Amino acid sequence: MAREKATLPPTGAGLMRFFDEDTRAIKISPRGVIAVTLILVAVEILLHAFGSQVFG
Helix, strand or coil: CCCCCCCCCCCHHHCCCCCCCCCCCCCCCHHHHHHHHHHHHHHHHHHHHHHHHHHC
16 A cells, blocks of 8 residues: 655645744845935936036
8 A cells, every 4th residue: 555645734725835034134124225225316316417527
């Protein structure tokens, strides 16, 4: 007789499970992401406006 493999019960109709604990990733809040994005946009606008005068 062939042995049957032990299988896990189905969870969430085929949806993948993601674990909340991730200790190796850098944690950035949504406000931090928005702040960095706005700073980069401001730097790009300033470089576009004054870059040719400053850098020749």
